[in-house]
Amino acid sequence: MSKDYYKILGVEKNATQDELKKAFKKLAMQHHPDRPGGDEKKFKEINEAFQVLGDAEKRKKFDQFGSDFEQQGGWGGAGGSWEDVMNAFRQQQGGAGQGGFSFNFGGADFGDLFGGFGDLFGGGSSRRNGHSSRGRDIQVDVEIDFKEAAFGVEKELSLRKQSKCDVCGGSGGEPGSKKETCGICHGQGQVTQVQRTFLGAMQTVVTCSACNGRGEKSSKICKHCGGDGILAKTSSINIKIPAGIDDGQSIRLSGHGEAAPHGGQSGDLYVQAHVRPQKVFHREGFDVYTDNEINFTQAVLGDKIEVETIDGQIRVAVPEGTESGQLIRLKGRGIFYLGRSGRGDHYVKIKIRIPRRVSRKVRKTLEELKSEL
Ligand SMILES: [Zn+2]
Numbered sequence: 001m002s003k004d005y006y007k008i009l010g011v012e013k014n015a016t017q018d019e020l021k022k023a024f025k026k027l028a029m030q031h032h033p034d035r036p037g038g039d040e041k042k043f044k045e046i047n048e049a050f051q052v053l054g055d056a057e058k059r060k061k062f063d064q065f066g067s068d069f070e071q072q073g074g075w076g077g078a079g080g081s082w083e084d085v086m087n088a089f090r091q092q093q094g095g096a097g098q099g100g101f102s103f104n105f106g107g108a109d110f111g112d113l114f115g116g117f118g119d120l121f122g123g124g125s126s127r128r129n130g131h132s133s134r135g136r137d138i139q140v141d142v143e144i145d146f147k148e149a150a151f152g153v154e155k156e157l158s159l160r161k162q163s164k165c166d167v168c169g170g171s172g173g174e175p176g177s178k179k180e181t182c183g184i185c186h187g188q189g190q191v192t193q194v195q196r197t198f199l200g201a202m203q204t205v206v207t208c209s210a211c212n213g214r215g216e217k218s219s220k221i222c223k224h225c226g227g228d229g230i231l232a233k234t235s236s237i238n239i240k241i242p243a244g245i246d247d248g249q250s251i252r253l254s255g256h257g258e259a260a261p262h263g264g265q266s267g268d269l270y271v272q273a274h275v276r277p278q279k280v281f282h283r284e285g286f287d288v289y290t291d292n293e294i295n296f297t298q299a300v301l302g303d304k305i306e307v308e309t310i311d312g313q314i315r316v317a318v319p320e321g322t323e324s325g326q327l328i329r330l331k332g333r334g335i336f337y338l339g340r341s342g343r344g345d346h347y348v349k350i351k352i353r354i355p356r357r358v359s360r361k362v363r364k365t366l367e368e369l370k371s372e373l
């Protein structure tokens with residue numbers, strides 16, 4: 001069946017390369033299967049569309065023949081394999097961030113999605129190990145309450161994942177067995193590979209996958225893990241959720257994803273925070289808001305009221321002549337700033353409660369007051 005690649009990317013037939021890249025980047029971010037709500041089928045489709053339209057030659061052919069041209073072997077070896085694309089994406093995702101954690105994949109750069117063509121997306125680091133297998137990234141969700149988000153919290157998570165084999169330490173070789181020079185790379189740890197890409201053939205030096213770059217192999221494989229150096233294991237991990245984190249934000253724990261076979265680089269662990277809904281506090285950035293009712297004499301005369309803050313109950317002075325909707329600021333009683341010192345504020349939003357009915361005595365007093373005013 002013929003596909004309309006323009007429609008898939010949501011661009012006009014006369015879209016510029018810039019527009020195509022932009023549309024692709026946005027859609028790929030949205031539908032990537034590693035993300036919540038991602039859709040692998042859709043992502044593949046977008047990827048396919050871009051591999052064709054992103055290349056001037058192929059785009060011309062597509063405009064002429066449509067996507068059916070592909071079935072006749074016309075597109076050739078576009079880009080890398082699907083796994084390459086996925087891995088490159090994962091590595092790229094892992095590459096963003098600073099100082100131990102990054103948030104929400106927000107600034108993720110696709111740099112090297114197509115391996116070797118980082119410039120296509122404006123910079124980006126080169127792939128870490130050629131085709132070597134990096135461990136998969138893992139995403140887990142953790143539920144925390146409002147105050148835990150405000151002050152930070154430590155959570156213990158139990159995770160089942162591919163982990164390094166304890167017996168061989170991840171090398172895959174039987175402990176104590178002889179080491180032999182790798183026959184594939186002859187001890188170099190690297191091999192030269194010719195990659196067919198949609199921009200032509202390209203030579204790249206990649207890590208030898210037979211020895212995973214070590215240049216040598218053990219003569220006997222580890223019996224415990226079968227030579228892969230990894231095993232599925234359940235382990236617990238302590239996670240520090242930083243103060244100030246908000247609902248939906250993620251932290252990245254570098255190297256805490258799945259272990260890679262043969263001692264390769266481990267993936268990353270993404271922990272997404274979900275803040276349990278509650279009724280007392282309302283968050284706005286790093287400020288906290290509460291609604292607090294007073295009666296009309298308190299409003300007119302002023303008073304001291306008890307306000308619940310994230311630090312506990314606090315006595316707050318309501319000045320005389322306070323109007324409904326007025327905000328009283330409690331400086332530095334808000335949420336801790338994420339990744340820096342200091343706190344936001346707490347705002348007490350005053351609501352004046354007007355009684356529906358009053359006693360005869362109160363009515364009499366109010367009648368007097370009325371004539372007074
Ligand atoms: Zn082992």
Ligand SMILES: [Zn+2]
Binds near residue numbers: 188
């Ligand atoms: Zn080798």
